[in-house]
Amino acid sequence: MRVRDTNEILLQVEGVALSFGGVRALKDVSFNVRKGEIRAIIGPNGAGKTSMLNVVNGFYHPDRGTITFKGRTRDRMQPFEAARGGIARTFQNVALFKGMSALDNIMAGRTLKVRRGLLWQALRCGPALREELEHRHRVEEIIDFLEIEAIRKVPVGRLPYGLQKRVELGRALAMEPDLLLLDEPMAGMNLEEKEDMSRFIVDVNNQYGTTIALIEHDMAVVMDLSDRVAVLDHGVKIADGTPDEVKNNHAVIEAYLGVAH
Numbered sequence: 001m002r003v004r005d006t007n008e009i010l011l012q013v014e015g016v017a018l019s020f021g022g023v024r025a026l027k028d029v030s031f032n033v034r035k036g037e038i039r040a041i042i043g044p045n046g047a048g049k050t051s052m053l054n055v056v057n058g059f060y061h062p063d064r065g066t067i068t069f070k071g072r073t074r075d076r077m078q079p080f081e082a083a084r085g086g087i088a089r090t091f092q093n094v095a096l097f098k099g100m101s102a103l104d105n106i107m108a109g110r111t112l113k114v115r116r117g118l119l120w121q122a123l124r125c126g127p128a129l130r131e132e133l134e135h136r137h138r139v140e141e142i143i144d145f146l147e148i149e150a151i152r153k154v155p156v157g158r159l160p161y162g163l164q165k166r167v168e169l170g171r172a173l174a175m176e177p178d179l180l181l182l183d184e185p186m187a188g189m190n191l192e193e194k195e196d197m198s199r200f201i202v203d204v205n206n207q208y209g210t211t212i213a214l215i216e217h218d219m220a221v222v223m224d225l226s227d228r229v230a231v232l233d234h235g236v237k238i239a240d241g242t243p244d245e246v247k248n249n250h251a252v253i254e255a256y257l258g259v260a261h
């Protein structure tokens with residue numbers, strides 16, 4: 001149930017600036033993410049992409065600017081508030097509990113959804129038991145969707161990198177986010193793993209209707225997957241538009257694509 005053709009703004013970032021000591025990582029950056037779209041943020045190394053994601057999910061607090069998510073404007077997000085509000089995130093380097101199974105890692109993504117208190121859970125009766133069954137059902141659906149039944153009981157530290165990334169995506173999906181932030185979902189993957197991950201990203205967007213904002217260095221993937229692409233260079237947004245518009249933008253060719261050739 002794709003909701004791509006809407007102009008409703010889910011996330012608006014307005015005039016965000018962020019410095020680390022003397023390094024100005026973001027300089028007055030504004031962009032939005034529409035409900036239902038796949039939105040990419042690209043740019044050369046050090047352009048400010050990860051810093052931008054970190055501002056959106058509250059890991060970093062901007063020096064200036066505002067973030068409006070689902071109609072609520074604030075000058076900073078708290079990570080917990082962002083997660084509770086419906087923003088989930090995966091990381092450049094996989095951040096899973098390596099000794100735990102794929103199933104338990106994905107189950108951990110349900111933590112924010114737990115409604116019953118600890119006592120109820122400890123007693124494992126009545127409403128708490130019903131709630132746990134509901135969570136397990138949802139997690140099994142995600143495991144099916146990501147085609148990882150065969151490795152559900154395997155400690156994730158023993159899985160190949162591509163599958164670890166898939167489990168990490170599963171954990172983010174378990175939060176049932178409105179906005180899914182993916183930090184270099186294809187990094188370190190071989191071609192086959194990239195194709196699989198691309199397919200899952202499109203399917204998440206299509207079937208769950210999840211809005212996705214991603215950072216990615218693989219240009220072919222970005223241009224293929226995204227509805228719109230914002231380009232950062234040295235902390236400044238230098239272009240924003242459809243993949244075709246961005247591909248043909250002179251400043252982008254100079255700043256980014258030029259670097260690759």
Ligand SMILES: Nc1ncnc2c1ncn2[C@@H]1O[C@H](COP(=O)(O)OP(=O)(O)OP(=O)(O)O)[C@@H](O)[C@H]1O
Pocket residue numbers: 020023024025043044045046047048049050051052
């Ligand atoms: N925690 C930090 N402390 C100090 N400087 C930082 C920190 N995080 C980022 N920076 C600096 O901010 C700038 C932007 O970094 P950022 O990681 O956001 O870029 P990026 O576009 O994600 O790069 P890459 O593609 O290499 O991951 C860089 O100059 C970087 O060195």
